[in-house]
Amino acid sequence: MELNSDIIIIGAGPAGLAAANRASEHGLDTVLFEKQYEIGYPVRTSGGSYIADMKEFRIPSKFYNPIRKVIFGTFKSNIEFCYKKDTACILDTRSIYQYLANRAAEKGCNIQVGVDAKDIMFDGSNVTGVKVVRAGREVTARSKIVIDCSGFSAISARKFKMLGKGPARFGSGVEYEAYVEHVDKRTAMLFVGSEVAPTGYVWVFPLSDHKVRIGVGVTKPDSKLSPLPLLDNLIAKRPAILEDLGRITPTEMHSGVIPVEPVINKVTTNGLILVGDAACQANPVVGEGIRPALRFGFLAADVSAKAIEHSNMSLLQVYEKESAKAAKHNKIGLMLQRNMANYSDKEWEKSIHKLGKLSEKDFLNLMKADFSNKNLLKILAKSPSFFIKQALK
Numbered sequence: 001m002e003l004n005s006d007i008i009i010i011g012a013g014p015a016g017l018a019a020a021n022r023a024s025e026h027g028l029d030t031v032l033f034e035k036q037y038e039i040g041y042p043v044r045t046s047g048g049s050y051i052a053d054m055k056e057f058r059i060p061s062k063f064y065n066p067i068r069k070v071i072f073g074t075f076k077s078n079i080e081f082c083y084k085k086d087t088a089c090i091l092d093t094r095s096i097y098q099y100l101a102n103r104a105a106e107k108g109c110n111i112q113v114g115v116d117a118k119d120i121m122f123d124g125s126n127v128t129g130v131k132v133v134r135a136g137r138e139v140t141a142r143s144k145i146v147i148d149c150s151g152f153s154a155i156s157a158r159k160f161k162m163l164g165k166g167p168a169r170f171g172s173g174v175e176y177e178a179y180v181e182h183v184d185k186r187t188a189m190l191f192v193g194s195e196v197a198p199t200g201y202v203w204v205f206p207l208s209d210h211k212v213r214i215g216v217g218v219t220k221p222d223s224k225l226s227p228l229p230l231l232d233n234l235i236a237k238r239p240a241i242l243e244d245l246g247r248i249t250p251t252e253m254h255s256g257v258i259p260v261e262p263v264i265n266k267v268t269t270n271g272l273i274l275v276g277d278a279a280c281q282a283n284p285v286v287g288e289g290i291r292p293a294l295r296f297g298f299l300a301a302d303v304s305a306k307a308i309e310h311s312n313m314s315l316l317q318v319y320e321k322e323s324a325k326a327a328k329h330n331k332i333g334l335m336l337q338r339n340m341a342n343y344s345d346k347e348w349e350k351s352i353h354k355l356g357k358l359s360e361k362d363f364l365n366l367m368k369a370d371f372s373n374k375n376l377l378k379i380l381a382k383s384p385s386f387f388i389k390q391a392l393k
């Protein structure tokens with residue numbers, strides 16, 4: 001069986017859904033393949049993000065819980081950043097992904113769930129389509145451009161050796177979505193330190209007055225530990241700062257992995273674009289990948305529309321350049337992340353004290369891995385040890 005279209009998108013995570021939306025808006029004949037049977041399920045993320053970006057991407061506010069205060073630190077000492085207005089947010093990702101899928105379908109996108117993209121077709125100079133399998137039957141799907149948004153599977157990067165053997169360093173996380181007796185729904189919490197999550201962190205992200213996502217992430221291979229026992233241990237031995245939550249009753253368990261590697265050097269070839277985790281575009285400081293996946297998904301479709309209109313694949317270079325700009329920020333973020341992964345509890349105590357001197361805005365830029373020269377200088381001035389140890393190495 002054969003299928004022909006302008007654009008094929010592999011994967012209906014945030015990257016693929018953004019690309020599908022924009023490609024269909026451009027009037028391109030677009031096919032989106034998702035190997036799972038449901039879009040937005042299983043949940044593999046805790047959904048921490050930022051309101052300004054969600055507004056820019058036209059995500060309705062009913063799909064996220066706004067956050068005004070962030071608590072960061074160890075269980076013994078921590079700092080608080082209070083924002084004058086709601087700044088961060090916790091996304092209801094399942095609803096957002098479903099919403100984006102419907103928005104794309106309305107514009108004519110051909111969405112096919114339960115379809116596994118097995119191989120990228122390449123004729124020696126151009127990518128020509130994808131071989132997919134649905135219910136055991138192989139289908140040859142041809143297109144002018146393939147946008148690979150397959151996340152950690154990164155199927156085309158692995159095929160074309162852009163990633164070598166695949167990411168050696170990755171974050172592995174498990175969280176419970178849980179009923180709790182009380183939570184301040186405007187406060188998100190992030191904890192670090194050896195008793196919490198060696199080489200990683202714990203997050204407590206509220207969704208409503210009685211619902212939180214509480215999870216543990218560890219960086220592999222820096223830590224051999226699995227996040228689930230750490231999470232269960234945390235809930236069993238509830239530290240004082242989490243006492244207020246009262247009874248914690250999990251109603252869902254989510255888990256997943258995220259590359260903690262530099263952005264891939266070459267994210268396009270003739271007829272192929274890599275987006276999101278498939279291109280290692282996530283912010284490595286806190287493993288935040290939804291915002292970059294959406295941003296680069298939209299851009300990939302814009303650039304593809306131009307390349308198809310002018311029958312000129314060299315126009316994909318625009319995407320390459322934008323990804324390279326983000327790569328610079330990610331490189332610094334990665335350095336920081338590697339540094340933090342090796343922090344002792346003593347070093348954390350010292351650093352938390354210094355980080356407490358950052359303004360609300362600077363702390364936000366640090367979390368977002370927004371390392372423009374100006375921002376970087378401010379962070380270095382207040383908390384140099386964060387970077388210097390790694391730089392010396």
Ligand SMILES: Cc1cc2nc3c(=O)[nH]c(=O)nc-3n(C[C@H](O)[C@H](O)[C@H](O)COP(=O)(O)OP(=O)(O)OC[C@H]3O[C@@H](n4cnc5c(N)ncnc54)[C@H](O)[C@@H]3O)c2cc1C
Binds near residue numbers: 034
């Ligand atoms: C535990 C955890 C917590 C996280 N918390 C946050 C957070 O708070 N905030 C944040 O911004 N980010 C967070 N992230 C990271 C974020 O989830 C990812 O960076 C983001 O989802 C990447 O989007 P993506 O579209 O590139 O890939 P994905 O979301 O992984 O989507 C890829 C899609 O491709 C599909 N697919 C894969 N292979 C194939 C194939 N062969 N054929 C067809 N379909 C295929 C998959 O089924 C999936 O639907 C977290 C990650 C983890 C693991």
